Amino acid sequence: MSERKTWQEVELGVELPAATSLGYKTGGWRVLRPVWNASECIHCMICVGYCPDMAIPVVKSEEGVTGKGGRVFKGAVRLETNLNYCKGCGICAHECPSKCLSMVREEEAEQASCKL
Amino acid sequence: MPTLQEIALKTAGVDARIVSGHRMCAGCGIGAVIKNVLAASDKPVIVLNATGCLEVVTTIYPFTAWNTPWMHLTFENAAAVAAGVESAYKSLKRRGRIESDINILAVGGDGGTYDIGFQALSGALERKHNFMYLVYDNEGYMNTGNQRSGATPFGASTTTVPAGKFSFGKPQWRKNLVEIAAAHRIPYVGQAAVHNTLDLYKKAQKGFNADGPAVLAVLQPCTTNWSFDPALTMQYSKLAVETNFWPLYEIESGVVHINTKPSNRKPIEEFLKGQSRFKHLFRAGNEHIIAEMQKMIDDEWARLLKIEESGIQF
Numbered sequence: 001m002s003e004r005k006t007w008q009e010v011e012l013g014v015e016l017p018a019a020t021s022l023g024y025k026t027g028g029w030r031v032l033r034p035v036w037n038a039s040e041c042i043h044c045m046i047c048v049g050y051c052p053d054m055a056i057p058v059v060k061s062e063e064g065v066t067g068k069g070g071r072v073f074k075g076a077v078r079l080e081t082n083l084n085y086c087k088g089c090g091i092c093a094h095e096c097p098s099k100c101l102s103m104v105r106e107e108e109a110e111q112a113s114c115k116l
Numbered sequence: 117m118p119t120l121q122e123i124a125l126k127t128a129g130v131d132a133r134i135v136s137g138h139r140m141c142a143g144c145g146i147g148a149v150i151k152n153v154l155a156a157s158d159k160p161v162i163v164l165n166a167t168g169c170l171e172v173v174t175t176i177y178p179f180t181a182w183n184t185p186w187m188h189l190t191f192e193n194a195a196a197v198a199a200g201v202e203s204a205y206k207s208l209k210r211r212g213r214i215e216s217d218i219n220i221l222a223v224g225g226d227g228g229t230y231d232i233g234f235q236a237l238s239g240a241l242e243r244k245h246n247f248m249y250l251v252y253d254n255e256g257y258m259n260t261g262n263q264r265s266g267a268t269p270f271g272a273s274t275t276t277v278p279a280g281k282f283s284f285g286k287p288q289w290r291k292n293l294v295e296i297a298a299a300h301r302i303p304y305v306g307q308a309a310v311h312n313t314l315d316l317y318k319k320a321q322k323g324f325n326a327d328g329p330a331v332l333a334v335l336q337p338c339t340t341n342w343s344f345d346p347a348l349t350m351q352y353s354k355l356a357v358e359t360n361f362w363p364l365y366e367i368e369s370g371v372v373h374i375n376t377k378p379s380n381r382k383p384i385e386e387f388l389k390g391q392s393r394f395k396h397l398f399r400a401g402n403e404h405i406i407a408e409m410q411k412m413i414d415d416e417w418a419r420l421l422k423i424e425e426s427g428i429q430f
Binding site: 076 | 120121125127129132139140142144145148151179182184185211311313339345346347348349350
């Protein structure tokens, strides 16, 4: 048997895998899908702050992206909603000040994306 | 001055402190509360989580949505364990075994804070441990299906005080946790709501940076048990503030400051409409209950304004 350690000598902490829920896709719950119209977006980040599922990715863009009225938005810009996790609550579409998001029934959105 | 852009960059990535894949109901605002509060700290954060919706949905075996040290606790002892963690941290720092500065965050729902965890919270505040207590208030035991708690408002029907022929729902007004916490003479107490991201973030920053205990109460409309369209979570939060049902204010070192003063106070009916727990109030013969509720809210608001104006310290 190894020598006993006093509590002052015990190593601090353990390391367990974190953020493993990324492997659990909650997108299957969705009935309505948020369809994002990038050309109407003003990248105000209101939807990102509200999204309870952290399903809206944000990147820092130096060169900028084109949004509403052809304006170029630099800095923090949002991307397409991550449909792996979006549960389709519709908060983003309801709160969007420039109305660039609309909620579409999942099967319709799926069909529209399958059309050649 | 933080901006929504800055906050968004901190909360949206897979390296944020809480990530996607948790199983909150669609439209539940707790996700928005916790991610914005966690983003407000620049130091590593240890989270002590009392039983409640947040704890249940983020850690369903074998998954965890947390990307920061996290501990599950029972309803009653989140604040007590936060006190223990803070003391252990101080001791280890004194011995030179830890160098970095950290923040300690205890989180509970209103059941675990107003009712069951109350004496542990009061004790930890009284002993002046340096931690922040966050309560997301959905006004009842929503995880178990809408039982009455100390935070349930007057007139709400719950499964334990159901409205019917002889009852109009809960006959008492809610506890004022913010003022109770302030009565412990702690450096920071805040009341925020989930729809105001910037205000919530700033209050969380103040709470984390406070030299001593801080308490932050955040209103979080429950789409499942208040029974409204999940897209309206932020709308109901907004209405709660605009009707003065849930004023946004803070008490810094005893001094009251009201953050938002609605210029045109909306009647309380606008907030009550569409919620199943209040639908009996709109039946004929129950008008006096809404009137009574309106009077309580107006009196509370007038009292709060008076306290702020007088500059009297808590």
